[in-house]
Amino acid sequence: MKHLSLNRAVLLIFFFLLAASAAQAGSIFSGNGLGEVVYAADARLRSMGGAGLALTRGLSGSLVNPALMGGLKVTALTVSSRPEALYVKDAQQENVLTSARIDNFALYLPLGKQFALSLDLRQQSDCRFKAYQITTVFDKVYTKAITRTGGTTLASVNLARRFGSSLYVGIRAGYVFGKLNQGLTGDFFDDDYLDTSVHSGIENTGSQLCAGLALKISRQFSVGAIFIPAYEVKQTETQYSSFSSATTVKRTLTNPLTFGFGLACYPSPKFLGQIDVTVSKWSNFKIDGQVAPGYTDVIRVAAGCEYRALKEGSASCFRKIPLRFGYTLEPWYLKTDDGEKIHGHFLTMGIGLPFGQQGAHLDASLELGMRGDISSVGAEEKIVRGTISIWGFERWFQRKK
Amino acid sequence: MRKLVLLLSAAWLMTAFAGCSEKEMNPVGFNLVDHEGHWQVHQAVIREILADSCIAISTGAGKGFYLLVGSWKGQEARSLLFFEDLPDSLELSLTGAKLILNAYSESNEDSILISAHALQTGWNDSTVTWEYPWGEAGGDFETEPIAQGSYAIIKGSQMQLDFTAAGLELVEDWLEGQLNNGLLLKTVDPAGDNLKYFYSTNTPFDPELELTFATSDTSDTTISVDSDRDAFIAQPGEPVTGDLLCVSDGVVHRSWIHFDTSAIPDSAFINHAILSLSISEFNSPLDKMTVGAYLVTEMETLTFSSSYSGTASLNSDKNLMEINVASLAQSWADGTLNAGIMLKIYSEYSDLSRALFYTSTSAPDSTHLPTLTVTYTTPPRGKLACHTRGGQVP
Numbered sequence: 001m002k003h004l005s006l007n008r009a010v011l012l013i014f015f016f017l018l019a020a021s022a023a024q025a026g027s028i029f030s031g032n033g034l035g036e037v038v039y040a041a042d043a044r045l046r047s048m049g050g051a052g053l054a055l056t057r058g059l060s061g062s063l064v065n066p067a068l069m070g071g072l073k074v075t076a077l078t079v080s081s082r083p084e085a086l087y088v089k090d091a092q093q094e095n096v097l098t099s100a101r102i103d104n105f106a107l108y109l110p111l112g113k114q115f116a117l118s119l120d121l122r123q124q125s126d127c128r129f130k131a132y133q134i135t136t137v138f139d140k141v142y143t144k145a146i147t148r149t150g151g152t153t154l155a156s157v158n159l160a161r162r163f164g165s166s167l168y169v170g171i172r173a174g175y176v177f178g179k180l181n182q183g184l185t186g187d188f189f190d191d192d193y194l195d196t197s198v199h200s201g202i203e204n205t206g207s208q209l210c211a212g213l214a215l216k217i218s219r220q221f222s223v224g225a226i227f228i229p230a231y232e233v234k235q236t237e238t239q240y241s242s243f244s245s246a247t248t249v250k251r252t253l254t255n256p257l258t259f260g261f262g263l264a265c266y267p268s269p270k271f272l273g274q275i276d277v278t279v280s281k282w283s284n285f286k287i288d289g290q291v292a293p294g295y296t297d298v299i300r301v302a303a304g305c306e307y308r309a310l311k312e313g314s315a316s317c318f319r320k321i322p323l324r325f326g327y328t329l330e331p332w333y334l335k336t337d338d339g340e341k342i343h344g345h346f347l348t349m350g351i352g353l354p355f356g357q358q359g360a361h362l363d364a365s366l367e368l369g370m371r372g373d374i375s376s377v378g379a380e381e382k383i384v385r386g387t388i389s390i391w392g393f394e395r396w397f398q399r400k401k
Numbered sequence: 402m403r404k405l406v407l408l409l410s411a412a413w414l415m416t417a418f419a420g421c422s423e424k425e426m427n428p429v430g431f432n433l434v435d436h437e438g439h440w441q442v443h444q445a446v447i448r449e450i451l452a453d454s455c456i457a458i459s460t461g462a463g464k465g466f467y468l469l470v471g472s473w474k475g476q477e478a479r480s481l482l483f484f485e486d487l488p489d490s491l492e493l494s495l496t497g498a499k500l501i502l503n504a505y506s507e508s509n510e511d512s513i514l515i516s517a518h519a520l521q522t523g524w525n526d527s528t529v530t531w532e533y534p535w536g537e538a539g540g541d542f543e544t545e546p547i548a549q550g551s552y553a554i555i556k557g558s559q560m561q562l563d564f565t566a567a568g569l570e571l572v573e574d575w576l577e578g579q580l581n582n583g584l585l586l587k588t589v590d591p592a593g594d595n596l597k598y599f600y601s602t603n604t605p606f607d608p609e610l611e612l613t614f615a616t617s618d619t620s621d622t623t624i625s626v627d628s629d630r631d632a633f634i635a636q637p638g639e640p641v642t643g644d645l646l647c648v649s650d651g652v653v654h655r656s657w658i659h660f661d662t663s664a665i666p667d668s669a670f671i672n673h674a675i676l677s678l679s680i681s682e683f684n685s686p687l688d689k690m691t692v693g694a695y696l697v698t699e700m701e702t703l704t705f706s707s708s709y710s711g712t713a714s715l716n717s718d719k720n721l722m723e724i725n726v727a728s729l730a731q732s733w734a735d736g737t738l739n740a741g742i743m744l745k746i747y748s749e750y751s752d753l754s755r756a757l758f759y760t761s762t763s764a765p766d767s768t769h770l771p772t773l774t775v776t777y778t779t780p781p782r783g784k785l786a787c788h789t790r791g792g793q794v795p
Contacts, residue, residue, distance in 0.1 A: 137442045138776060186440065186778060193673045194727060196440065196778045242670040243780045 028088045028097075028129060028379055029342060029372065033295070033334045034253075035127030035151050035180070040064075040104040042080045042389035047350020047365035048304025049326025051276040053262025054214055054224030056168070059108065059391065060363075062118065062160070064276075065224050065262070067170030067212035069108055071162030072116035074358070074393045076108040084385035091374055099128060103387065118158040120172070126151040127180055141189035152178035152204050152233070166216035168224075176206040176233055198241040206233030206255075220266050228258040230284065254286035260300075273305040282333040294335055301329040304348065322352045324365070336377055344371035346383070363389045440781045442672065447773040449661035450761050452741070455646050456703070458653035458749070459533075463526025463632040465750030466604050467505055469651065470633070471513050471588045471596035473686045473753050477636045478596060478651060479540060481524060483583035484610045485629040487576055496621055497613035498564040498572050500548055500584070503606035505598035513588055513595040516546035517562050519571050520582035526632040531652070540634065542585045547571050549589070560599065562586075572612065596686050596753065602628050635753055644763040645681055646771075648692055649755035650746040656758070657703055659741035660773045662733050669777040674730035676711075676742060678722045678758040679769035683715060685754030690715045691747040692756065694724045696732055700740040712747060715756055722758065730775050 030036040044060040045052040055061030055068065059076055062069035083100040104122035111117055127148040134143050155177070160170030179201060186196040208231045214224035233253045240246050260278030267273075282295040304326025325348065332342035350365030365387045372380035469478035482500070500517060521541040524534060535541045547568030550560060564572065575581045588595055600606035608628040615621045635651035646656035658676075665671075676694060683690070693709035711725035726742060733739045746754070759769045 138444045140776075142442065184440065184781060186442065188672065192725065193776065194671065196442075196670050196672060198781070241780075242778070243668055 027086065027371070028090075028131070028381055029332055029334075030127045031129035031131065031146060031148055035125045035129075035148065037333065038103065038123045038126050038151075039300075039330070040080075040122035040124075040154075041387075042078060042104070042391075043350055043363035043365040043387040044306075044324065044352060044389065045304075046367060046387045047324035047326060047348050047363070048274065048306060049276075049302035049328045049346070049348050050300075050330075051262060051274045051302040051304050051326065053212075053226060053260055053276045053278075054222045054264035055262070055272075055274060056214060056216055056222045056264065057266070057272060061214075061224070062108070062158070062170075063104060063106065063120075063122075065168075065170070065212040065214060065226050066118075066158040066172040066210060067160050067168035067214045068224065069116045069118055069158065070160040070168040070170060071114045072108055072110045072160075074110060074395050076391060076393050077106070078108075078389060078391045079105045080387055080389040082385060082387045084383060086384075087382040088379065089374065089381070090379040101126065114162040116160050118160075120154075120156045120158055120174075122154050122156075124152045124154045124176060124178070127182070137188075140193060143185075143187045143189070145185045145187075146183070147185075148180065148182040150178060150180040150202075152176050152180075154208060156208070156210075160212070168212075168214040170212040172208075172210040172212070174208045174210070176204060176208055176231075178204050180204065194242075196242045198239065198243070200237050200239045202235050202237045204233050204235055206231060206253075208255075222264045222266075224262040224264070226258070226260050226278075230257040230281075231255050251288050254284070254289070256281040256284050270308050271305065273303075275301070275303040277301055280333065285333075294337075295333055296331075296335050296341060298331050298333045299329075300331070303327050320354050324348075324350045324352070328367075328369075330369075330371075332371065340376045342372050342377050344369060346385075350387075358393045358395075360390075360392045363387075363391070440778050442776065442778050443669075445662075445664040445773075445775045445777070447660050447662060447664060447775065448761065448770050450771060451659040451661050453646060453656065453658040453760055453771075455641055456655045456657060458655060459530055463529070463630060463750070464603065465633065465650075466601055466748060467598040467751045468502070468586070468601050468608070468631055468633050469596060469598055469635065469753065470515055470586045471593075472591045473594050473596040474638075474684065476638045476651075476753055477539070477588065477591045478633050478753060479635075480586040480599070480631065480633040481520065481526075481529065481540070481583055482586065482608055482628050482631045483524075483581070484575075484626050485581070487572075487626055488612065488624045489576075493614035493616060493622075495569055495573050495576065495612060496615045497611075498548075498569055499611050500562040500564070501609045501611055501625075502560045502562075502586075502599040503608075504558050504560060505600060511593070511595045512551060513593075513597050514549065514551045514590060515560070515562065515586055515597075516589050517548040517564075517568070518542035518544070518546055518585045518587070520585050523582050524632070526630045529632050529634060531634045531636050539587075539636065540585050547584070560597075572610075594686075598751075602631050607631075633750070638753070638755060641757060644760050646678065646744070646758040646760055647755065648690075648744050648746050650690075650749045650751060651753040653745075653749045654755070655743055655745040657697065657741050657743055658771060659697075659700075659739070660771075662730070662739050662773070662775070665730065665734055665775055665777060666779060667734060667736065669734045669779055671727045671731040671734055671775060671777050673774075673776040674725065674727045675772075675774045676722075676724045676726050677772045677774065678744075679764065679771070680715070680720050680722055680756060681759050681763070682755070682757040683717055683719070684756075685716070686752065687754070688716050690752070690754045690756060692722060692724065692744055693747045694726050694729065695743040695745065696729045696737075697740040697743050698737075700738075703741075703743065705743040709747070710742075722756070726773070730773075730777075734777070 027036045052061040052064045080103040086097045106120040108118040129148040132145045154174040156172045156174030158172045183199040210228045212226045216222045235251045237249045258280040262276040264274040278300040280298040285295045306324045308322045328346040330344040346367045346369035348367045352363045354361040367385040369383040468480035548562035548564045550562040610626045613623045641647045647654040693712045695705040697705045710729035713724040764770045
């Protein structure tokens with residue numbers, strides 16, 4: 001495995017897809033709203049708290065700021081997957097849930113003259129709420145369940161250009177699609193009793209734009225910013241219910257605008273530090289033009305650093321492995337009925353494993369997080385989340401010397 | 402380095418495959434999605450009855466699967482047969498005739514002596530009863546039997562009644578085109594419990610008239626004729642005394658009962674609905690009865706649906722009849738006017754059985770009251786939809 005060619009990378013991707021096909025239960029908070037909003041980033045960014053809006057070193061930053069792929073010279077491909085385990089708990093019960101999912105897939109193509117194009121597929125929202133409860137109703141064993149599965153995916157085309165050696169400008173145009181399935185069931189163990197159910201299939205389609213900008217202020221500092229205007233997603237919900245005949249409802253969701261700023265600092269070749277602040281105006285989330293109640297603005301703060309030994313005399317292995325640490329403050333976009341906010345905190349860490357001769361690397365991150373609070377929110381989950389990313393590079397359309 | 406990368410990749414793949422085991426029963430989070438907002442299951446125990454009645458039906462028994470002959474507990478049944486499509490064999494000499502009946506295998510094993518008589522009056526299988534259209538109740542027939550046979554049931558066996566000379570003469574008259582009102586079969590001993598069941602024309606084992614004609618001095622030919630119509634008539638049993646609901650067959654009774662179902666909200670989903678009636682009396686020669694509950698669609702005429710909502714099998718060991726009427730209750734919840742429930746024996750012209758049930762006025766105590774127990778679910782308060790906020794789901 002001296003070179004990670006694109007062919008080999010594709011094979012690895014199949015392994016990723018296969019593994020992630022066993023996706024299971026996710027956040028218990030995804031039982032409400034649009035589900036869990038997935039922050040698509042590779043393991044390198046995640047191990048630095050998810051910060052990367054101004055990260056001009058490497059291609060990872062382009063996953064959160066499309067401008068940062070400007071000036072790309074080689075074809076690149078990446079895929080990330082996230083196995084995670086959740087220890088969930090409410091006032092009465094506790095449980096352990098595990099899952100794995102493909103976060104994102106991207107193919108980068110250099111176009112010359114500092115232009116670059118990428119094709120990107122990423123999970124945008126994810127519902128994997130499954131709650132079952134066995135009880136008795138009038139002396140009959142009865143299982144009630146609430147399930148929500150599915151979510152939305154963003155397929156996008158990104159175009160970026162680097163102006164000179166310091167200014168990066170990029171834009172992403174994406175198509176949002178995906179289906180959300182949700183159901184309520186009440187099953188009697190006794191076959192003489194009819195079971196009750198309401199099942200819905202919600203098709204989502206829409207489009208999203210994102211503009212990005214980054215600037216190397218000096219050798220030590222760079223800044224970046226993104227802007228995602230509010231965008232509409234059309235929903236068509238078909239419901240099959242024990243209480244009525246099948247119905248179809250159409251609605252339009254207006255997802256909130258998002259903007260963010262980042263600062264990266266490179267005091268030495270061994271070290272980089274960065275901080276991002278991203279604001280999503282969920283309080284303006286609308287359904288058919290009406291502001292939906294219960295949604296709250298999300299200010300996401302991410303900070304992290306990367307350290308490379310690069311020290312003569314160190315073991316060659318550790319000399320090449322970057323170590324990363326970070327922190328994320330990631331509130332949930334829905335409040336409880338009592339108006340309580342649901343907070344999430346993550347401590348992150350990770351490493352990068354370069355291999356091959358063309359800059360390929362495998363990154364791994366580990367996030368330890370906590371979301372919610374039993375006393376104020378009614379439930380909490382402790383999250384152990386891993387992310388594995390592979391980056392492969394190859395020169396296309398260029399004659400090898 | 403390569404080994405490290407491979408090791409990490411393998412470890413991750415193993416974790417991803419082996420670690421993805423969902424704990425299926427995960428009640429955590431119900432509180433988040435508003436536990437109380439998950440629909441509620443309710444139960445209504447309804448004993449409020451708006452009206453009820455026992456209805457006597459005076460239609461013929463031509464639609465049943467069996468022909469009944471004999472007596473049971475003082476109630477006699479007789480069967481009528483009519484053979485229309487007789488052969489045109491006037492040039493041949495009729496030398497023999499016999500009536501062949503196929504026995505219903507579950508009949509009792511008591512012996513019976515059955516006689517066949519020529520009927521004097523025409524009849525219609527859809528209107529004929531013990532009294533109608535006869536001058537004398539039980540049928541107008543020639544007293545002299547035209548065939549007679551002793552019969553003790555053997556499972557799956559046939560009974561053959563050989564015609565007497567008078568019987569052959571009667572059949573010859575039919576062949577010549579003279580008046581043919583058919584035959585009546587009755588027990589010679591109406592005092593005994595000797596009821597027998599034979600398959601009717603509504604089954605593949607219908608009665609046959611087998612005629613033998615001489616084609617020469619030494620040979621003959623046999624022609625079989627299937628019965629064109631048949632019925633049985635039953636002597637009315639003891640009248641129903643007191644305020645009781647009644648279902649019976651042979652002499653048919655149906656019962657109508659109208660519960661006050663206003664406690665069931667509109668749009669409720671009916672999970673289960675049981676009509677419970679306490680049995681006051683049960684009589685059945687075969688010790689079994691199947692009672693069906695039907696949706697009454699019009700209260701004035703008590704018209705009811707053609708298919709039942711549920712059935713209950715009764716026997717002498719039971720003192721309570723329970724019928725699942727969930728589909729019927731669902732109709733009411735969906736907006737169909739509640740005009741009551743019609744109870745009747747599923748196949749009303751195949752036996753001499755009868756069941757009596759206590760009403761709300763005749764029940765000796767509260768445990769014998771007619772009861773409709775409905776378990777239903779009301780729609781969720783909120784919608785389980787991706788656009789709703791936490792507390793409203795679902």
